[in-house]
Amino acid sequence: MTQPVVEVTNLRKTYGPKVAVDDVTFAVRPGEIFGILGPNGAGKTTTVETLAGLRRADGGTVRVLGRDTQRDPAAVKDLLGVQLQEAALHDKITVGEALRLFAGFYPNPADPDELLALLDLTEHVDKQFGRLSGGQKQRLSIALALIGNPEVAILDELTTGLDPQARRSTWDLVERVRDTGVTILLVTHFMEEAERLCDRLVVIDAGRVVADGTPSGLIADLDTDRTVVVRFTDDAHEPARAVLDRLAAEHPDVTGVAEPNGVPGEIAVTGTPRVLFAVVPALAAADLVPDDVRTVTRTLEDVFLAVTGRTYDQDDEPAHAAEGDRS
């Protein structure tokens, strides 16, 4: 197996009595987009800031390209590009000036013009930071994380606050960056973002890893019911409901029938992975043709529910403890 690019082992970090990271272990392989997914306050930022040598761990080890970042943060400074939350620049500095300024901090910087092109910023090179849109600021912050030509880039909550369109184009850019050979550690609380972008990920909850794998593997491993939703117009709705209720009582692959709130005419049938094979012949035998049939797609939200017993509320913004000591 190839040597991991990032290796976090039994990481623990406390702020006074608060245990922010309890026991986190994961390894990132070269060239992948690796996600750290979890609700607000789960310990994601603390994990990556400790990994980057910006905070002191209370236990465990963190290695980037084989080097211990706690013992020797300087050793990884040029290998690791960090885009952390709320990066702020002076309002008057232009995109081009910021890139040239940051390039000067590194021994072997990337070509600013190439980065501008990679991140669709070429036409904004002379625009002042204060005049950039949210999406343009985020793209600039990615460019600044890459200006030192790092082998690994940490991107923390980079699409928070962006509208859906800007978020999707940022996802495309992250893939473009990965395709240039940079390994990406992506911190996010958006399930959809993790599912869409990450090759592998850990799900963190209350400072602990609760799931670890590929998005599709984690979803496939879910030992949960499948649901088929059929929709009928007024006349056919009642007979269809009767057929499906009988099916639920008699068929071993069907466990339940319900009418989800809010969508007139929809009937949800739950059962084993073979539930569709039971529903379609039963409706066909009664000559009841649905207006619509769909299977309910399982997502990382179902994974979160399965491993924590709680629903995942990505808009939940818990009050943060005092942001005092940063070490």
Ligand SMILES: Nc1ncnc2c1ncn2[C@@H]1O[C@H](COP(=O)(O)OP(=O)(O)OP(=O)(O)O)[C@@H](O)[C@H]1O
């Ligand atoms: N400097 C600090 N002092 C005290 N508590 C802190 C500090 N920084 C973070 N915490 C607390 O540690 C826990 C983990 O915070 P962290 O920022 O790592 O979580 P997160 O998963 O990145 O969430 P978010 O995306 O909301 O930042 C939270 O309960 C937070 O309030």
